[in-house]
Amino acid sequence: MPLSVIIADDERVARARLRRLLSNEADVEIVAECSDGQEAVAAILDHRPDLVFLDIQMPELNGFQVLDTLPADAVPNFIFVTAYEQYALDAFAVEALDYLLKPFDAERLQSTLARARRRIGASGERRPLLDAIRQLAESQREIQASVDRLAAGSAAGAPALVPLERLSVKADGRITFVRVSDVDYFESAANYVKVHVGAQTFRVREKMIELSTRLDPKQFARIHRAIIVNIDRIREIQPWFSGDAVVILRDGQKLRLSRSYRDVLPR
Secondary structure, three states: OOEEEEEEOOOHHHHHHHHHHHOOOOOEEEEEEEOOHHHHHHHHHHHOOOEEEEEOOOOOOOHHHHHHHOOHHHOOEEEEEEOOHHHHHHHHHOOOOEEEEOOOOHHHHHHHHHHHHHHHHHHHHHHHHHHHHHHHHHHHHHHHHHHHHHHHHOOOOOOOOOOOOEEEEEEOOEEEEEEHHHOOEEEEEOOEEEEEEOOEEEEEOOOHHHHHOOOOOOOEEEEEOOEEEEHHHEEEEEEOOOOOEEEEEOOOOEEEEOHHHHOOOOO
16 A cells, blocks of 8 residues: 655755655655645645655744644654754654654665554554544443433433533632533542543542443543543554553543453454
8 A cells, every 4th residue: 555645845956856765665655745834734634644754944834833733633644854953852752753864865764664664554553443442432422321311201301411511620729610521531539530631630529430421422431440531632542461452642641441341342
């Protein structure tokens, strides 16, 4: 299967040289070339490439700004291509696949492409598991929601239950409200539930089993007896030990996916 590639560099000569080197790779298909950051963002959203060779210093948006502009689910595998060494640590921080210093030779490029193929292949293997998690979340919560609606309907004139939209929490001695859609995950703690929202953690006096019946089944999934996660916050899932797996959120937070929940996933 061809490796779809975008080249983003404001130097025409640099784009031409990289294009020529990539033409020797039978499995590489260049789907777009861009001369500035705005073009790069548009091309990435349009083509959803497997890999982007991204210059750092470009007009309109630099390479880092291109990544910041893209939605989290649209950020591709990318390799920084630059003549400047000083951005290497920043590139590592944003999880660049590689850092190519100009001028580089064909051997260095082939080494980078080998790494890219391994990364992209591994991502492809994990994608079905993430899809299965989403299906599981929908099926589990839809069943629970159906049970709740039937129970509510048994009482004359009782309205159907509506998924919880806001939670009242205590913070600095005050009562504040948190939108449920902003929650990264819920964590059981005895008779309390910890509510994790970005860098903040709140506690609500409620049992997890009670809270779970009020959450939207299309948005939240139980991945462990003590963890319910916001599906939209999941970035990837990695295998772990003894049949368990690790759910990695967009902010890098790692949560355990228990085997008892993973075993019921469709295969």
